[in-house]
Amino acid sequence: MKLVLAIVQDADTPGLMRSLSEQGYEVTKLASTGGFLREGNTTLMIGVQDERLPHLKTLVAQNCRSRSRLVTPSVPMGEQGEGLVADPVEVPVGGAVMFVVNVDEFVRV
Amino acid sequence: MKLVLAIVQDADTPGLMRSLSEQGYEVTKLASTGGFLREGNTTLMIGVQDERLPHLKTLVAQNCRSRSRLVTPSVPMGEQGEGLVADPVEVPVGGAVMFVVNVDEFVRV
Amino acid sequence: MKLVLAIVQDADTPGLMRSLSEQGYEVTKLASTGGFLREGNTTLMIGVQDERLPHLKTLVAQNCRSRSRLVTPSVPMGEQGEGLVADPVEVPVGGAVMFVVNVDEFVRV
Ligand code: NI
Ligand code: NI
Ligand code: NI
Numbered sequence: 634m635k636l637v638l639a640i641v642q643d644a645d646t647p648g649l650m651r652s653l654s655e656q657g658y659e660v661t662k663l664a665s666t667g668g669f670l671r672e673g674n675t676t677l678m679i680g681v682q683d684e685r686l687p688h689l690k691t692l693v694a695q696n697c698r699s700r701s702r703l704v705t706p707s708v709p710m711g712e713q714g715e716g717l718v719a720d721p722v723e724v725p726v727g728g729a730v731m732f733v734v735n736v737d738e739f740v741r742v
Numbered sequence: 743m744k745l746v747l748a749i750v751q752d753a754d755t756p757g758l759m760r761s762l763s764e765q766g767y768e769v770t771k772l773a774s775t776g777g778f779l780r781e782g783n784t785t786l787m788i789g790v791q792d793e794r795l796p797h798l799k800t801l802v803a804q805n806c807r808s809r810s811r812l813v814t815p816s817v818p819m820g821e822q823g824e825g826l827v828a829d830p831v832e833v834p835v836g837g838a839v840m841f842v843v844n845v846d847e848f849v850r851v
Numbered sequence: 852m853k854l855v856l857a858i859v860q861d862a863d864t865p866g867l868m869r870s871l872s873e874q875g876y877e878v879t880k881l882a883s884t885g886g887f888l889r890e891g892n893t894t895l896m897i898g899v900q901d902e903r904l905p906h907l908k909t910l911v912a913q914n915c916r917s918r919s920r921l922v923t924p925s926v927p928m929g930e931q932g933e934g935l936v937a938d939p940v941e942v943p944v945g946g947a948v949m950f951v952v953n954v955d956e957f958v959r960v
Contacts, residue, residue: 635955636747636841636843638854638896640879640896659839661749661774661783661785662774663772663773663774663785663881664772664773664774664881664882665879665880665881665882665896674879676879676881676896678747678749678774678785678841680839680841686956690958690960693958693960694960697960698960699960728959728960729959729960730877730898730957730958730959730960731956731957731958731959731960732854732896732898732954732957733954733955733956733957733958734843734854734952734953734954734955735843735844735953735955736841736842736843737744737842737843737844738795738840738842739839739840739841739842740799740802740839740840740842741837741838741839741840742799742802742803742806742807742808742837742838742839742840745856745950745952768948770858770883770884770892770894771883771884772881772882772883772894773881773882773883787856787858787883787894787950789948789950843952844952844953845950845951845952846853846951846952846953847904847949847951848948848949848950848951849908849911849948849949849951850946850947850948850949851908851911851912851915851916851917851946851947851948851949
């Protein structure tokens, strides 16, 4: 058995947790911040049988893949004049990291 | 040395932490939610010498064993009439899971 | 690769996180309480290449070493009289523990 500690962006967390739950994974969610990825992430603890690990990685990749989104920067009103519209810029979103650790023993009481 | 990540119901956490502390275990408590067990759980990180692991498992089992409690469902007043009393139902409480992971190195500074 | 779970006093956390970030470590911060060390600690998850582990341990030791601080106990006013000043006492601060765990696999999506 493996323990997977997955660090996921907040925006991707609800969708990933729904997918995991539908597929029968048991997930524990820890509050976390900073460092890996940008602001606002969540750490998930997931116990997984060795043979299902590739499947779990696919689920995480599908729900959290790095991608970019076009965002139109807000232009301060007044100074710029009403006609002016700023060009949209690409903002990176998503991405996840997973630490896979071997489990010596799993106990349920 | 082993690192034990124990996921415990909130209701059992104070009693377990008191037992662990009385027996000389050092415990760190992480805020966690969902997935394993029902709503409202806590993740405990416990460092333990290999030879004390059976003792730790006993303490967790004693404090967190799965059990059921009889609960009398609340019956909305007025609609049902005052004389009516619903039958008590069994509600599961407690339970815990423990991931035991090998520690390569333990450092105290 | 190793996963380091470091339990650090809150007071030392900002300085340590700044040092780690300057040196290129990726750190995830979990909210935690009690047990190890005194009240108010933080758990940091840090992924590290095996060969950088000694360097990481040095950074933690530099930022979190156990030390003591002189504190003048507050004396209740009125009862003692205004002229009385209590002797300063040494209060321990700092300290950290690190669990180093082997990483089977590290995945970034
Ligand atoms: Ni296994
Ligand atoms: Ni050992
Ligand atoms: Ni390695």
